[in-house]
Amino acid sequence: MSLSYLLKRCGLTAYTLIVVSLIVFAVTQVLPGDAATMLLGENATPAALAAVRDRLGLDAPIWVQYGHWLGGVLQGDFGTSLRTGQAVGPVMVEALGRSLLLAVLAIGFMLSLALPLGILAAVRRGRAADLLVGFVSYIGVSLPEFVTATLFGLLFADWLQWLPATGYVPMTENPASSLAHLVLPVLTVSVMLIAHVSRMVRSELVDVLHTDYIRAARLKGLSARAVLLKHGLRNALLPTITIVALDVGYLLGGVIVVEEIFALPGIGRQLIVAIEARDLPAIQAGALIMAATYSVVNFAADVAYAWLDKRIQYD
Amino acid sequence: MIELIRRLLRTPQGALGLSIVALVLVLILVGPLAAPHDPDTMAPLVRYKGPSPAYWLGTDQYGRDILSRLLYGARATVVMAFLATALGSIVGAVVGTLSAFLGGRADEAIMRTVDAVMSIPSLLFALLIANLLGKSSVDAVMAIGIAFAPGMARITRSVALTVRKQDYVHAAIARGEGGAYIVLREMLPNVVAPIIVEATLRIAFAVMLFATLSFLGLGAQPPASEWGLMVAEARRFMHLSPWMILWPSLAIALVAIGFNLLGDGLRDALNPRT
Numbered sequence: 001m002s003l004s005y006l007l008k009r010c011g012l013t014a015y016t017l018i019v020v021s022l023i024v025f026a027v028t029q030v031l032p033g034d035a036a037t038m039l040l041g042e043n044a045t046p047a048a049l050a051a052v053r054d055r056l057g058l059d060a061p062i063w064v065q066y067g068h069w070l071g072g073v074l075q076g077d078f079g080t081s082l083r084t085g086q087a088v089g090p091v092m093v094e095a096l097g098r099s100l101l102l103a104v105l106a107i108g109f110m111l112s113l114a115l116p117l118g119i120l121a122a123v124r125r126g127r128a129a130d131l132l133v134g135f136v137s138y139i140g141v142s143l144p145e146f147v148t149a150t151l152f153g154l155l156f157a158d159w160l161q162w163l164p165a166t167g168y169v170p171m172t173e174n175p176a177s178s179l180a181h182l183v184l185p186v187l188t189v190s191v192m193l194i195a196h197v198s199r200m201v202r203s204e205l206v207d208v209l210h211t212d213y214i215r216a217a218r219l220k221g222l223s224a225r226a227v228l229l230k231h232g233l234r235n236a237l238l239p240t241i242t243i244v245a246l247d248v249g250y251l252l253g254g255v256i257v258v259e260e261i262f263a264l265p266g267i268g269r270q271l272i273v274a275i276e277a278r279d280l281p282a283i284q285a286g287a288l289i290m291a292a293t294y295s296v297v298n299f300a301a302d303v304a305y306a307w308l309d310k311r312i313q314y315d
Numbered sequence: 316m317i318e319l320i321r322r323l324l325r326t327p328q329g330a331l332g333l334s335i336v337a338l339v340l341v342l343i344l345v346g347p348l349a350a351p352h353d354p355d356t357m358a359p360l361v362r363y364k365g366p367s368p369a370y371w372l373g374t375d376q377y378g379r380d381i382l383s384r385l386l387y388g389a390r391a392t393v394v395m396a397f398l399a400t401a402l403g404s405i406v407g408a409v410v411g412t413l414s415a416f417l418g419g420r421a422d423e424a425i426m427r428t429v430d431a432v433m434s435i436p437s438l439l440f441a442l443l444i445a446n447l448l449g450k451s452s453v454d455a456v457m458a459i460g461i462a463f464a465p466g467m468a469r470i471t472r473s474v475a476l477t478v479r480k481q482d483y484v485h486a487a488i489a490r491g492e493g494g495a496y497i498v499l500r501e502m503l504p505n506v507v508a509p510i511i512v513e514a515t516l517r518i519a520f521a522v523m524l525f526a527t528l529s530f531l532g533l534g535a536q537p538p539a540s541e542w543g544l545m546v547a548e549a550r551r552f553m554h555l556s557p558w559m560i561l562w563p564s565l566a567i568a569l570v571a572i573g574f575n576l577l578g579d580g581l582r583d584a585l586n587p588r589t
Binding site: 024138252275 | 526
């Protein structure tokens, strides 16, 4: 991997973040309803409203407001919540930590199931196991998270009573209870990812198993196991890095829904609360942090891929 | 067309997907006529009922017939998802084809921006736009359409790049046709097939996204019988009657599975590689 590739990729990520910040600012700042009225309530006097608008800089041209906001964000200042009066940044970053825990657990769980399932389907191509995995994955990609979450809640929390229905317990307080509260959210957001990634792994591996070097390995008398493990999987699993990174976008969307349903105080729930309260700085911070997380994950995945796959020479 | 359907029916995905989608289309067309009850008539004496001969799928918290609500709701859910996908596909297709036609610096700039927009997760993007526009079905359709456009632009562009090199495009340029004419009349018709495949797969996603927005309170509003909204309302009463959640969930899943299968089947039928 060349330095110029790395630099170019850094530049692209920076451009992405600027575009994202512009979009987030544009779609929130032109919201119907004025932030000053929101802050003071319906009965505020015109003088008080004017004073608040002046303090928040709401009368300035939109691009001045954007510059002011972006300048603050670059210094780690995301503004003050209109709802709670607290600084938005620290609250969102803390919530992001909880969401990341959920996301990392989900990705780990997903990989532990999706890789074996995808490999099984590819090796047994066209047989019962393949068809079963394919069929189940169609169901998996066709269930929205709120449906899965509701059905899981109904089954595991209500009827079987194995797991708590909603809520969140910090890991430091009671690790066992904390994990028990995370099981249903992790299961829910994993369903779609398992279905998607296992299908991708299957199709990659099917392609790889048809290449000449696999035929050569078979012909030189290697065992089926060695062919699969040494020659097949290594090449088939590499693109999985990119697929998983792209799926983090789905994952973040799923996280919004799942946190709302299971009352998990992560960044998705903060965002929903902020949207309901029309809390502009909080919406902007939440959306920007989520999108930035996604960009950074994809940047890391691209770099890792370029580093691992020596055949790829970017310039 | 007939050849295409014949090829579709040859694969299990295509045959199953086509049947499910055809069934859904029939239900959308005749659903309100076939509904055994009025979807909004409340019957306080028969609330939270399970399936029975009078109410095939049971009743909800106001004693409304769930089957009738699902049949009416098919329009509110599937047609909206279709419109959202169509909107996103058209905008994306024009941008993608234009980008491929312009080429060079302009292409680079457009595509980098499209990539940047795509780094906002679809649901988040749709949430933000729905929040901006307002809480209604039409606003949710716009939101999903806009959220889909960048992805469609990317796919269209990659196809259009190959079309761009074809002789008929060179001929049009040599004839001195304008840019708009070449993009709209020469290039777009030839990138339609892959767009249709992608759009079919995206209808499945749009159904889910639309239901999710309604579920979060940013799409269809009560007393509409949109399926996502039905699940959202049923959650409060799931201890009294799980049927209320089960049926609309199944309906969403069935439609999404149908369009997913049809999309995969179409892909195989349109480019027969194997």
